Amino acid sequence: GAGVSQSPSNKVTEKGKDVELRCDPISGHTALYWYRQSLGQGLEFLIYFQGNSAPDKSGLPSDRFSAERTGGSVSTLTIQRTQQEDSAVYLCASSPYGGRQETQYFGPGTRLLVL
Amino acid sequence: QKEVEQDPGPLSVPEGAIVSLNCTYSNSAFQYFMWYRQYSRKGPELLMYTYSSGNKEDGRFTAQVDKSSKYISLFIRDSQPSDSATYLCAMISGGSNYKLTFGKGTLLTVNP
Numbered sequence: 019g020a021g022v023s024q025s026p027s028n029k030v031t032e033k034g035k036d037v038e039l040r041c042d043p044i045s046g047h048t049a050l051y052w053y054r055q056s057l058g059q060g061l062e063f064l065i066y067f068q069g070n071s072a073p074d075k076s077g078l079p080s081d082r083f084s085a086e087r088t089g090g091s092v093s094t095l096t097i098q099r100t101q102q103e104d105s106a107v108y109l110c111a112s113s114p115y116g117g118r119q120e121t122q123y124f125g126p127g128t129r130l131l132v133l
Numbered sequence: 134q135k136e137v138e139q140d141p142g143p144l145s146v147p148e149g150a151i152v153s154l155n156c157t158y159s160n161s162a163f164q165y166f167m168w169y170r171q172y173s174r175k176g177p178e179l180l181m182y183t184y185s186s187g188n189k190e191d192g193r194f195t196a197q198v199d200k201s202s203k204y205i206s207l208f209i210r211d212s213q214p215s216d217s218a219t220y221l222c223a224m225i226s227g228g229s230n231y232k233l234t235f236g237k238g239t240l241l242t243v244n245p
Contacts, residue, residue, distance in 0.1 A: 022176070049231065060237035061177070061221060074232070109176055118165055118230045119184070124176030 020044070022125035024110050030131045031100055039095045039128045041110030047123075049116030050093050052085060055127070056106035064108075067093060068116040100132045136160045139222055139236025148245050152209040156222035156236045159203065163224040163234070166198050168207045171219045171238065180220075181207065212243045 023042045031037050043050050052064040063077040067087040078084070082101075087093040097104055107129050111122040139156045146152055154168075165184045169177035181196040183189045183205075189196045197206040209216055222236040 051231065051233075053233075061223075061233075061235040063232050063234070066231055068231075077232075111176070113231075116231045118225050119182070121179045121182070122231075122233065124178065126174070126176050 022110055022112050022123055024108075024125040024128050026128060027126065028129045028131075030133065032133055033102060034099055036096065036098045037100055037130065039097075039108050039130070041093045041095070041112075041125060043091065043093070043110070043112030044123055047112035047114055048090065049113045049120075050087060051111040051113075051122060052093070052095050053109045053111065053124075054079075054106045055109055061109070064095070066116070097130075100130075102132050105130055105132045136163075136234050137222065137224060137236045140239055141237050143240040143242060145242045145244060146212055148212060148214060148243055150212050150243070152207075152212050152216070152241060152243075154207040154209075154220050154222075154239050154241070156205050157203055158205075158224060160224075160226065160234075161200075161203070162226035162228060163203075164227040165225040166196070166205050167223040167225075167233070168194075168196055169221040169223055169235075171221060173218075177221055212241075214243045214245045217242045 025040045048069045050067045055061045066074040082098045085095045107127040109127045111124045113120040137158045168181040171177040186200045193210045195208040219238040221238040223233045
């Protein structure tokens, strides 16, 4: 079946612009995660959605970052007023229910470059 | 000090070699341990999952956890060029259901 998909694959933007990154999780998965992968910091947790529960936003690095998940499926990560340090690969993952023994299935990522 | 330390390499070995990849961690709350493999320009994929000290074997891969030393390892036997990738260790604490904490990853190249 189809895996996690993300769009766009690559995004180049100018400093100060807003960007939106999209994630389509595996059908039927109620848990969705966003991570950021950068050269200096490795892979870092950003935000977690599970069903209709309030999201865990504890990993968002600043208030310029926000995410929503509409209808329990597609998620959008928005970065406002982008900075050069936001350049990274943004990875989305999903799992059936969000339990610790579940496999998190990752998408291919969106490569963001802020000039 | 980061919660999870992993030597970034790069590590280059000849085909058929035994590869040893390692992570150390400082947070004793970590109870679940994973190894992910990430090919270039792809997302990570789960290789191994363990939740107790000891060894777990799956084909050519063996995951080892030593909670007393806060040390985990992944061994790859009879390494193949197709094993060339970045290997990431990841952990979940007992108090969390979902928040993975990753090492920075080790880049492995297996030369034919």
